[in-house]
Amino acid sequence: MPTIKDVATMTGVSIATVSRVLNNQGGYSEETREKIESAAREINYYRNKMAASLKKSSARIIGLIMPNAPTLFYGDIVEGIETVASRNNYSVIITHAGEDGTNLMDCVSLMAERRVEGLIIASISLDEAVENQIQNLAFPVVLVSTKSNSGIPYIKVDDQTAAYDATTYLIKHGHRAVAIAGPNMQDTIAGLPRVAGYRQAMLDHNLPVESEWIHSGTFSFESGIEAMHAFFRLVHRPDAVFAVSDDTALGIMNTAGDLGLRVPDDIAVIGYDNTRVAEMANPALTVVSQPFFQMGAKAVQKLTTAIDSGQVIESEILKHRIFERRSV
Amino acid sequence: MPTIKDVATMTGVSIATVSRVLNNQGGYSEETREKIESAAREINYYRNKMAASLKKSSARIIGLIMPNAPTLFYGDIVEGIETVASRNNYSVIITHAGEDGTNLMDCVSLMAERRVEGLIIASISLDEAVENQIQNLAFPVVLVSTKSNSGIPYIKVDDQTAAYDATTYLIKHGHRAVAIAGPNMQDTIAGLPRVAGYRQAMLDHNLPVESEWIHSGTFSFESGIEAMHAFFRLVHRPDAVFAVSDDTALGIMNTAGDLGLRVPDDIAVIGYDNTRVAEMANPALTVVSQPFFQMGAKAVQKLTTAIDSGQVIESEILKHRIFERRSV
DNA sequence: CTGAAAGCGCTTACAG
DNA sequence: CTGAAAGCGCTTACAG
Known part of the structure; x- marks a missing residue:
């Protein structure tokens, strides 16, 4: 590859001058500038940023x-x-x-x-x-x-508060049997805090939490499918689900549909993330969004x-x- | 940041030797190696790849x-x-x-x-x-x-052949009024070739193409929504749609649902791409996949x-x- | 307005 | 087994 030296030789100036015009540093004649720029263009010169960085x-x-x-x-x-x-x-x-x-x-x-x-x-x-x-x-x-x-x-985002808000949103919309689907219980950053937020929201609204309503997983689509099947079998079936990811929410919704449940009439679902699938889901998915x-x-x-x-x-x-x- | 010189000084050897052990080049005593490696670790030395690259x-x-x-x-x-x-x-x-x-x-x-x-x-x-x-x-x-x-x-991927295969797949499944949704007609790489593939498939199976069945767009979810609405209004309504992207396919499916059409019974849909939404759609989306x-x-x-x-x-x-x- | 020279942190023949 | 030295392609005081 051509170097600064090549364009210096071509134009008969020093590499210092070439460097100056290439960096627009000023302090050279218009004539020099043009000579150098056209030479650089001619031989397809790209300056070497690695070398500059090093210096x-x-x-x-x-x-x-x-x-x-x-x-x-x-x-x-x-x-x-x-x-x-x-x-x-x-x-x-x-x-x-x-x-x-x-x-x-x-x-x-x-x-x-x-x-x-x-x-x-x-x-x-x-x-x-x-x-x-x-x-x-x-x-x-x-x-x-x-x-x-x-x-x-x-x-x-504050996962716990976000989960709290998501759960509260479901409660405010009249749901009392709210479940949570998909959290990885080993995950102290995104898993446990969301469960804690969920629990706190239920507690603050004097709603009991049945242990089967907390269905852990891996934040995945599959986790939603599994969770929904489990919820469906329950005597006291939840009427709303806070899914810890959009993927999980989709799993919940699809499975609910397969099971003959209508969303949101029979079971409401809120997702988490607001990825592009949320708007493409049917019905479009209500979510807590992460920016x-x-x-x-x-x-x-x-x-x-x-x-x-x-x-x-x-x-x-x-x-x-x-x-x-x-x-x- | 510490340099190779620092570890050389620390250990009382030349930078050449330091460079050799850092690069596992061999040709130095075990003792030297240990001295150098522990010195490097001690001062938190990371070698400068930019400098090495330049050389x-x-x-x-x-x-x-x-x-x-x-x-x-x-x-x-x-x-x-x-x-x-x-x-x-x-x-x-x-x-x-x-x-x-x-x-x-x-x-x-x-x-x-x-x-x-x-x-x-x-x-x-x-x-x-x-x-x-x-x-x-x-x-x-x-x-x-x-x-x-x-x-x-x-x-x-060969867009035209892929589109041909997608369309043919629909035809083989008994559909005769096959539409295409979402292609950008300005796009000579992904747009036009897919339309051409679609047309060819219809032609090869002696199926007429009505001009309203080709609903252009921007490969987007919204394009699918628009296309489905347009198809729905047609006297001769298509019974299958080749959507030029998964996003478009989702738009078709959701809108079909909203319009009271069942997928695939009333209208079949095939997507293009095989992104992660395809498996999360409901019903799960049949697609041509790009690897x-x-x-x-x-x-x-x-x-x-x-x-x-x-x-x-x-x-x-x-x-x-x-x-x-x-x-x- | 321009150039000679030092130096950025490395690698690598070359010599011993 | 080890070191002195050149050089990679730049930038930038310093001097004129």
Whole structure:
């Protein structure tokens, strides 16, 4: 590939001058500028940002580590991140940490070796070793749609309150036998808090919770199917379900239909996430929404501010919101 | 950040030796190795890959340019790419080219400046200027889920044949009044060929096509809704619809339901893509599938082969496949 | 307005 | 087994 030296030789100036015009630094004649620019174009010269980065000790790269689990909101997070990043002249380098973040330490190391100036880890829960590794990094890190107790800043929705609001919404619409479907009880970030929010809402409205109404799972479509079958068999059948994800909600709705139940007349359903399937469901799914795009965007904003100022990043709870559609 | 020099000073050896042990090159005493590794660990040293890349003129980075339109298969393509890339010790740097690739030239330039060793452009149609730019690049480029007539290699499904097969599938299941919904007639890559495939299938089975049966759109959910309403008003109403995307198919199905039509009894629907909504639809959606993950994976394989061998990349048509579910 | 030179952090022949 | 030195392609004081 042509280098700055090639265009310098072609035009008979020094590489310093070439560098200056390529970077619009001013302090050269119009004539020189034109000569250099046309030479660069002629030989198809692209400047080497790696070399510049090395010299400037600033690569303007942000790292993004995603989980392998293919989720429907994957694209939204990435787009939020990339949009704000590129607006600030950062590139984003993306990697996957394996099924349950098994590969996370290696990913973080790779990012450090690539000299990212900031790092985003999305939807992966950290173990102590990684937390430790992260604490010792020389660049800012922010978690998105996950959290940690070790002081690493995060951006997420308040799962417990969101679950509380979702459950309350069902109660306010006249439902008393409200069930919850799909939470992974091993998951202390997205699983347990949503169950706690659900319980609290029931408690605050003096509604009893039957243990069969809490049907755990893996946030999946299949979890919804299983849960609905289980609910259907119950003597005291729930008349509303808070599904811990849109996928789970779809599983509930489809199975309810197969079982001859109408949504929302026989059983109301509220989902969680507000992925694109929510509006495409039939009936359209009422949900608690997580602002995925915004989470990504905000993460980059915080990162760039931290990079520029050297200040520490504050965690932030983003507002969830209920989108009313037709499933309740 | 600590540099190789720091660990050299700490251990009293030269940076050459440090470099050797860090790269497992052999040719040093066990004792030296241990000294160096523990020193590196102690000061939290990560080697600077940018510097190494500059020296070696090889960054081991693959560029990925995606469209801004948020699609449900976004994640699958990215995962396919990232999986194979990281397996080969490549990192991937991702960027978005704006709504209809408006920003594409800048993206390509950026990738060149970042010194990617290979570039993937997904689902964006190229204009002549970009095609030209790409021809002059010093690294291999491959298109995914899109194509170009200028000789740039691509990986995609044969849209026309896939559409032909989808339509034929409906015909074989006893339908004669088959409509098509959602194609963008300006789109010569995914729009027109699917209409052509549809027409050919009808022709080959001696079935007339009424002009109202071809309802164009934008591949969207809304396009499906509109199309179904239009079909419903027809005197000669279609009894089956080939929807040019899963989203469109969902729009058809939901609207059919709202209109009192049963799927598949009153109207059969086949989708296109096989995104995750297909299995979550009710009834589950029969589709022609595009292997998105595989497209991404294959793109990287071709790229790495080309990088290593210097050989030119051959285009490849990937096999589509019909997934039978319950909507036909 | 322009150039010579140092240096960013590495790798790698070459020499011993 | 180890080190001195050149060089990857830039940027940027410094000097004129």
